[in-house]
Amino acid sequence: MKGHLCCPYKRSPLLSLNRRCNKFDTRFSHKNIFLKQHWRCTRFFYANPPQLHKWNNDHIFKSKLVERILRDSIKLPSVNHSFNRMKCWAQIITTPTADTPGTTILLHFDNKRYLFGNVAEGTQRAAVQRKLGLIKVGDIFLTGRLGWDNAGGLLGMILTLADIRSSSREEKKGHGQDKTDPAEKDMSLSIHGGRNLTHLLATSRRFIFRKGMPIVTNEYTFMKERLQKTWEPTWRDENIKVWAMAIESEVTVRKRSHAEFSDHIQDQKSQCELDEHDIIRKSVVSSMFDSSWRLDTLIKKKLSEVQLPAAIFHRGENGRIQKYEGPTVEEDASVADLEVLVRNPWPGALTENLPSTTPSNTSICYIVKNYDQRGRFDPKKAKDLGITPGPDFRRLTQGESITTRAGKIVSPDMVLGKGKSGSGFAVIELPCVAFLESLLARKEFSSSEVMLGVGVIFWILGPEVIHDTRLQKFMEDRNEMKHIVSSSDYCPNYLALESAAMAAIRLNLLDPNHFPLPDYSNQVDHIIQGLEQIERAQCGMVVQLEPLLEVQRDSVIPLLKSAIVVQGAPKNVLELAEVARSSMDDVEYLATLERNQADIPCKDAEVTTLGTGSSLPSKYRNVSATLIRVPGYGNYLLDCGENTLGQLKRVFGKDLPDVLRNLKTIWISHLHADHHLGTVNVIKAWHEATKDQGVMNNQKLIVASDRGMTNWLREYAEVEDYGYNRVEPVTLGSRTSFSFKPSQDLVSHTGFNYIEACQVEHCAGALAVVFGFPNGFKFAYSGDCRPSERFVRIGQGATLLIHEATFDDELRGDAVAKKHSTTSEALDIGKRMNARRILLTHFSQRYQKIPIMNCKDGKSQVAIVAFDYMKIRIEDFVKMEALKPALMKLYEGKEE
Known part of the structure; x- marks a missing residue:
């Protein structure tokens, strides 16, 4: 089909689009080279049809999606800016702490919001803590070298924004409000950043799907910068102009200089292949957030063609659609190969593999200005x-x-008087000193056209970068500007999430053995002498751009001190806690407890509950993560929600490297974002802890889950080297096996004898699991699910059951609808499982609660409730009974 791009249409969408592109050339001169590059690539495609079948992406080029993707890629942002100046300011939302490892800046206009800097893990939780309205955020500008350190919270942030906007639409419909806020009319979200941004988003296609919020990605690279010949902004809208700068490390510059575009034809071919790959990735992202797919659409298939897990339906004798309850052909070969109905997977999940990529070593920085103000009209x-x-x-x-x-x-x-130049700021991220030389060579800093009005530079710096004399001289030479520095060695590791920290401090007053104080410091180790224009970034600090540019500190968040929280603790709660501690120390009580627990294996195994909330991070509870430390065998992490690493840092402080070195397995129960988006950073921290301490590099970390999880980790490993080559993926589920028994040689490393899982009712691929150990210790973990008989069977006689209890009993209808469990249902599972100890977790984020449960002498089952940062040994579960009156009083009537 000569002249067609793998497409049955008489005229290729690419052909007609690029003909229009040539018309655009005369109108938008600063885009000429970019558009012509698309035209060259299109002609190259015709001569060399892309072999898309190897990625199972034929459906991408068989639709008009290609035309829309390319149209979006050349669409110039609106420049119909208003001459009426709005008050606008930039505010620091996060600085580097254990809770918020990145630096985030919110740019505020009345009609729109922008995020600059990092969207690291913990960013959305900080936004909840600060009560920031995010519904008007239309653009996110990621700085730095793209990786999980600076973009690990992006997926969670996107989900939050999509849900907020969806809820807002539904609420307005419910109130009959047809008029929409102009800021909310365009429900799209544009994300700007470095190479691999689109790839990062596309890797999540198996577990993220939202409708009605199109995502547009703009990647800035060194190659694209070479095409930019003027000082025209890289991007603009009605409020701001942005100049993006791709800063390369010295290593990258050296590698590139050896083969600096030596073969133009080969270079063109390479660029065209990259564009082809980009189209595939963009189409996947588009189908993830702007699809017409419906949950209630069923398609016909033969029973033998159905891939489990999947909801299967069939038409009964009365013609009505019913759920199919019989065995599959795979389970029973004698079953007739019936015609059944199943749901199609959402479109993004149809792409089996993405085009490969390699890590980027480019740091993205921005110069941002608002528009010049016109003079008074005469x-x-x-x-x-x-x-x-x-x-x-x-x-x-x-x-x-x-x-x-x-x-x-x-x-x-x-007819106009003298105007006023636009004011602005720069956001510069230098991960290490290797990027400094490239920054200093940038010509933007000597351009009056770009820098006029820029009065502040936000510096996001890696460790030790601030001490480089070249950078300090750069700042000194521009002492008319304010330099605001944010880095882990220049900003304190303060308690950024005050509500969660205050809750932990109050619990510590009740029982310091089981509720440790979060590890933090309000002090700064490094002080810079002689640079008066340098200022430390502080959460809440505001840089006002209009009407006058100035740094304001009135909104800076005061640092939380534990002593102040202690002083405000309720006296009646402290009195009840004192009574409880006295009873715990009673000699006769302890002797009875020892006798009653003598038959429990591994009583000194310790459970640390790192995240005990459901769905989204809240002020008081982070999302799912539980660490089990089994003496003599190892540490095991059950689920790993966003910012689990931060929670580990708060709990273990300087002891964290030892905890990580003994980490043997990460178990992910299912692919909902609140259960696994912290996994990459935990693996990276484990990799660094074991590598730097001289531990043998052949040590492996098992990550066990459904195959969707292991595929995601593999795909993301192409974006950055986080230690995936040292991960031992163990896939469990219907397509493989529900059990895993390590070889005899591996047992000495893994610690456990076996893992056994079963499917549970929650979402596709959801699994409950049991770990068994040579000494008889056995723990069972439900993940998210409705009560499961299969789980009861495989967990029979468990030493410890950790079960979700998302809803109170009066909300059983919600539990059924959302496929979760109530408190009583979870306890009933423990009873029928004959579990010796039960830990309830994964509570609704709407309120803090203490379910009423009875436990007596520790001889029979004992059930307790989990709190973030709680550390408790199996033998101490019973002691929590004495604390129950104090806990009930502390949380009396408290709701989100």
Whole structure:
């Protein structure tokens, strides 16, 4: 099909689009080279049809999606900016702490919001803590070298924004409000960053799907910068102009210089292949967030063609659709191969593999300015020049020239007073000193056209970068600017999430053995002498851009001190806690407890509950993660929600490297974002802890889950080297096996004898699991699910059951609808499983609660409730009974 791009249409969408692109060339001169590059690549595609079948992406090029993707990629942002100046400011939302490892800046206009800097893990939780309205966020500008350190919270942030906007739409419909806030009319979200941004988003296609919020990605690279020949902004809208800078490390520059575009034809071919791959990735992202897919659409298939897990339906004798309850052909070969109905997977999941990529070593930085302010309009001058009052006055104020009846051309500068230049700031991220030389060579800093009005630079710096004399001289040479520095060695590791920290401090007053104080410091180790223009970044600090550029500190969040929280603790709660501690220390009580627990294996195994909330991070509870430390065998992490690493840092402090070195397995129960988006950073921290301490590099970390999880980790490993080559993926599920028994050689490393899992009712691929150990210790973990008989069977006689209890009993209807369990249902599972100890977790984030449960002498089952940062040994579960009155009093009537 000569002249067609793997497409049955008579005229290729790419062909007709690129013909239009050539027309655009004369209108938008600063985009000429970019558009012509698309045209060259299109012609290359025709001569060399892309072999898309190897990625199972034929469906991408068999639709008009290609045309829309390329149209979006060349669409210029609106430049119809208003001459009426809005008050605008940039505010620091996060600085580097254990809770918020990145630096995030919110740029505020009345009609729109922008995020600059990092969207690291913990960013959305900080936004909840600060009560920031995010619904008007339309653009996110990621700085730095793209990786999980600076973009690990991006997926969670996108889900939050999509849900907020969806809820807002539904609420307005419910109230009959047809008028929409102009800021909310465009529900799309644009994300700007370095190479691999689109790839990062596309890797999540198996577990993220939202409708009605199109995602547009803009990747800035060194190659694209070479095409930019003027000082025109890289991007603009009605409020701001942005110049993106791709800063390369010295290593990258050296590698590139050896083969600097030596073969133009090969270079063109390579660029065209990259564009082809980019189209595939963009189409996947588009189908993830702007699809017409419906959950209630069923398609016909033969029973033998159905891939489990999947909801299977069939038409009964009465013609109605019913759920199919029989065995599959795979389970029983004698079953008739019936015609059944199943749901199609959402479109993004149809792409089995993405085109490969490699890590980027480019750090993205930005210069941001608002528009120049026009001078005051002089109507007398306009009349004297022959302009008739009315629409022509308005056109002059909007920058248009007018021709009078006498044929005289009147330009705006003839009737407007002296204007004011736009003000602005820069956001520069240097992960290490290797990027510094490239930054210093940037010509933007010597361009008056770009830098005029820029009065502040936000510096996001890696460790020790601030001490480089070259950087300090750069700052000294620009001492008319304010330099605000954010780095882990220049900003304190303060308690960024005050609500969670205060809750932990109060619990510590009740029982310091089981509720440790979060590890933090309000002090700073490094002080920079002699640079007066340098200021430490502080959460809440504001840089006002209009009407005057100034740094404001009135909104800076005061650092939380544990002593203040202690002073405000309720006296009646402290008295109840003192009574409880006295009873725990009673000699006779302890002796009885020892006798009753003598038959429990591994009583000194310790459970640390790192995240005990459901769905989204809240002020008080983080999302799912539980660490089990089994003496003599190892540490085991059950689920790993966003910022689990931060929670580990708060709990273990300086002891964390030892904890990580003994980490044997990460178990992920299912692919909902609140259960696994912290996995990459935990693996990276484990990799660094074991590598730097001289431990043998052949040590492996098992990550066990459904195959969707292991595929995601493999795909993301192409974006950055986080230690995946040292991960031992163990896939469990219907397509493989529900059990895993390590070889005899591996047992000495893994610690456990076996893992056994079973499918549970929650989502596709959801699994409950049991770990068994040589000494008889056995723990069972439900993940998220409705009560499961299979789970009861495989967990029979468990030493410890950790079960979700998302809803109170009066909300059983919600539990059924959302496929979760109630408190009583979870306890009933433990009873039928004959579990000796039960830990309830994964609570609704709407309120803090203490379910009423009875436990007596520790001889029979004992059930307790999990709190973030709680550390408790199996033998101490019973002691929590004494604390129950104090806990009930502490949380009396508290709701989110």
